[in-house]
Amino acid sequence: MKEIVQINLDNEMDLILAHKRCMKIAEMCGMPSSFQTRFSTAVSEIARSSIAKGKDSLLVLGINIIKSTQKEIVAIITDIVDLKSCSPEAFNYASRISGNFEYSYFDNKSTTTISQPIASPGLLSEAKINSLVDYFKFEPPLSPYDEIRKKNIELIALSEKLTESENKYKQLANTIPILICVINERNNVLLTNESLESYLELPLLAFDRKNLSNFVHPENIEGILEGWNRAKSNRSDFLAEIRIKKGTEYIWHVISIIPNKAEDGKFNSWLVYFVDINAQKMIVETLKDNTELKAIQRELESANSKLVFKNKELEQFAYIASHDLQEPLRKIMIMLSRAGEHLSEHQKKEYYFDRITLAAGRLSNLITDVLNYSRVDNRNQVFSEVDLNETLSEILGDLSLVIEEKNALIEIKPLPTVFGLDTQLRQLFYNLVNNALKFNTSQPSVTISSTNIPPDNSVISPENYHIISIADNGIGMDSQYSERIFDMFQRLHERDQYGGNGIGLALCRRIIENHNGRINFISKPGEGTVFWIYLPKEIVNKKAVQ
Template identity: 35%
Template structure:
């Protein structure tokens, strides 16, 4: 459908429900580029994810997407020229308080040292449930206006000459708030001579539905000499109405006496339309993502049902094979070789049944549905020690553990994690060497947090280590060991199905963490588990 406003025309095709996410994203980025002003988008955590060429030109640089937060400029200052902390910039305040910010002028510095005065217009984009999903910002470069204001102190005539050359509508008032000057851009925009704005006559050009609100805001602002900002509809030369933003600053003479206001009117009709289209694209994208999530949930549910039914149906014939093999071995007089083969059948059946149970356990980790709660890792370790009491005694194993933290997690899964890691060390111990397992933890350093992109930069992590003196492995296989059904050792010598460490990795990923191992052949191994202290939705 065509859509137009003065100087800007855009044709949109009707939204096809089968459009790919890539196409939606492409159109989304095209809209951002189409906005004529400096414009950029941050995600809900404040990381810059999109910006247009106008923004890069204003900043004098191209920020790294997904790594830089809140503002792409080299440095930020307040209007007094003092450095402004990043968390106090208008974008940060808007994100923190969930509201638009309109009246917070800042100064940005480019890498080449050039400084620009800008008026940010950050605005959160809310989801259907009222949560912030993104935040957008349009930067209006008012450096020229600041220069005009400075020139006014030197020469009124020079100011008027420069103001008449400005591409925006400029106005001035006296100390009573009565308009005394508008530039030629105002006359070009409205089609009226300057005196049609003088005094309070300009209010007649405000849309009737907006007039009372504009008047009341103006009359509240002038007596207290505050900054003024308002968006409203204003009559144009073609007798239509355009959306404009009116902003003004109090001005003072050399003695510090208030002498009125100076400000601008800027046509933001195109930006408003572009922003509206952008917000619609965001809503459509969220709708598509939710539809995809529903399909994924349905698919996972069906997969879990299939895994459960399959495991039950597969285990039943295996039980019969094992039972009949034992009956044959007990009731028939058969040779030792036949008994050997029947024993092989029983062992293979038991191993297959164990593998099916572990595979079912692995598949269920994908859709836990359980609630995260405080988990005392020292209590978990005590429970696992008790479960492994027999192999610990048989192998004369020693488990040394220092204090362990409390994290937010799923208790049953964390217990599975500890069980599999300790059982792995007990299983692969060296012959004649009692296993010694040391468990420690530390706070994850910021350097390692940055080096692991799978971790969330906003979370606080603990790093647990499980170190043993067992057979170890070649470091070249450090990633392979976490792949399901992957084994590095002979099944005859070491029991197992190659699922335990894959379960560990799945559990850690369910908790938004990471796991890796270091080892050397015949020199033991160390498994590192990184888990967040708390998990937020």
Template identity: 50%
Template sequence: MEEIVRINLDNEMDLILAHKRTMKLAELCGLVISAQTRFATAVSEIARCSIANGENSCLVLGIKFLNGGKKEIGAVILDKVNLEESNPEAYAYASRLARDIVKKYSNGVYEISLSLKIPYSGIISPARISSFIEYFKKETSLSPYDEIRKKNIQLIELSEKLSDSEAKYRQLTDTLPLLVFSVAATGAVTLTNKKMKDVLGSGFSHFTQTSIAALFHPDDVAVIGNAWDSVKRRGSGFSGQARVNIKDEYLWHIVSIVPDNNEDVSGYIVSMVNIHAQKLIEETLKDNKALRQAQESLKSTNAELYKKNKELEQFAYIASHDLQEPLRKIRNFTSLAERNLSEEEKEKLYFNKINSSAERMSRLITDVLNYSKLSVDDRSFSAVDLNVVLNEVIGDFEFQIEEKNAAITIAELPFIQGIPIQLSQLFYNLIGNSLKFVEGKPEVVVNYEKVEKNKHLYHKVSVIDNGIGIEEKHLSKIFTIFKRLHHQSEYEGTGIGLALCEKIIENHHGSIEISSIPNQGTTVDVYLPV
């Protein structure tokens, strides 16, 4: 079937669209008004069943090609639910109107097909079918909701194109003979190509003076370190030669650092091209007067390598910039809609769903950056009063506590040696989970005791709640980054919170344990060294 138009079936507005566009397609095909009405009503009855009882429902209208050059209008409704069983009366009524309904089931999806023969179907040429498609693309919107839906479809198409572009970019950078990675203004490594991971491993997470000392030859550390400081201070790029530690062997590379600045991103692109073989030949030729001509040729080759490296730098910059495009487009669209629609229209037209999607994407990026920036520096440790930390966290949740009438009891907690901001993140996530994952009134208790574990003394802080709990089979997975046990529509979040907690505890040389009973509650035990 040649698809003409597709409609997602979510609400009553979509039902109106389904009936209107079925009527219009029948009209464009030359059917009389009685045939248009009969067929559109049959389609609407099935669509109504989908909106009331279906899951992931959509309607596809198109032209079917039959033997002998004949054609018919086709309406296919796709749904995960058996609509015939959910509403037999409506299904039977539609069958009487359309006479012939075909139902198929494949890969977990029911396909319900209705058809209507087109008289004088020879006039429906490929050119006319193309004109039908263009008509529905340019059709005046039925309502502001319909206009928003069209914009959303365009955004989805754009997102898919950007995903394809990103995949091609990654494939290209993974096959190029160079090491390349992007660095945030904080020094955190945000993206690396496959070769970089293969050579340096997943432990390479920050580009700082400390990691520069480990990555480059001792004689080259000062050059690269000064260049890194200069690029950050002045905003100008750097390109030079240095020896890189590749699996305990120092190899010559062209090292380039390029600022990556735009409205959403502030960071740098670092790339390193292996020139070790050329460097060895160059050093040899310096002491061989008989091969000066070859030396000149080598210089030309090196110049070409520099040129190619500059091109790679520019490519890496552009690609990194474009990775932020989906978030920027969603924000621009919601801002435009917010200026042009009234508050009543926003609520009626699911404006909040669009906005929450952008907020969730932003929150996810923030959480990933927070996770990537967690590091250990002994100079960051200081005396921390956990009572102060908990009181500040409780203050942050003041609105949620009041809204849910939550009861929170905190025992007297100790002073410990730790990183204040990380400990605040730790208890923010634990208290936040206790307030979030609960059906009724939250009851949270924070207990403390000093215990001996594996012949060492620990501060044991326990956060106990009366929430929905966790099934035992899931306990081994909850510290996995991005692992969610509930759908986003049930409980919001990014699946990073507990993974972040575990990393903070590891930074403090402690451990974290969780025990839980479904529908009764969860206990999180945090062990911090005395």
């Protein structure tokens, strides 16, 4: 059933709204006057019973398309009370005047369905049905009560969006493996994430000497307090290596204190986060006096550099959690408060509510992208054979609307079957093809092919790697961005030019690293881009490298 309008049945005014909207829908569907009256009266009888004796009653009016030559208007009234046993006379009367009447009561929910066939179903096209939805969506209020009711529904919907955004933000902050808290200039702890709460034996109530001494090594407390006071005075960052107590041991962490700006540009709080670097410290201490480990020092340094890179990624997560995700949240909260002030209805509808929706959507997309990036993990996943021809065919199906809209030309030459994780490889090629379509100002042309000849004089051996290229005729990019383009949250264009959050190519690189491969590109502004993907032909272990 195609839903047209909903009405909460709470009082007599809602009964009037229900009757008028039933009559209007029946009229717009070309129903004769006698049938309009019979249908609307039957619905009104049950609605009156719901208002008088029901609870949490809801009326839904819609169009049921049985087939192209058979369509009907449908009214569904739901309640948590057995309405028929409460008002048998009303139900008997409604069933007599309506030829299509059904009632059921199951699992503490009553459902009354009243339908009326449409005399000329062929005239009621899909466009006509959509126009009915738009009519009631933008219909002028029938009364001051109806106007207030509509605004209340809009505010409830906005409130639900805000709650959903807040829950996603909390989920992100609590799943990051970093100890995080927010403090004000009076040293009061305003907020902690679950990681910090579970790590500490005592609650952290204030960022002062007394509370820090409960878990920070005595030799580090003075340095933290000096750095904290200096950061407050200069409105600057503070970074140091400290030891935090866990059980009976002290674990090395990096502490970072970052000022947090409010919407008006003022500093109203500070973000404090602790990143575990104990493994790196142990490596350094071990190598100091142990000459027997010199032979493997280079391998340990390589592992250490990877840990540093991972810590950098975690810092980027913390920054997003404290700033980019809070910015649209603050905008939503400010807009909601302003929406209740003495403004005209035109201003509320045309200005503030639209901006709230955009801010909430931006936050939702950003949180989703960040969570997708953080969840690209090979733990306990098994490599299998993946036919890239089938993968690309499914991807083109997913992008069919964009391809059709832009009249894009897609050419896929025969591709190999590789060893890998099907879901991650699908995400890799989806992001690259989608970018080729998106970053293009003319008719997109994309060619995907496999070759045995490397594009440069690199050390990549075609005997050991599948070499796949994705070439487009898009806007291209300057070679100066070759080191930045695969970093998290890096954008080469303004948000209003091209959408996205700067995570797609970072995700591609991470997927390639999971498969022990490589990715690079060749590009010039205005001349398109060619991405080169190198995937090993064999795998050392059956399980993916973690």
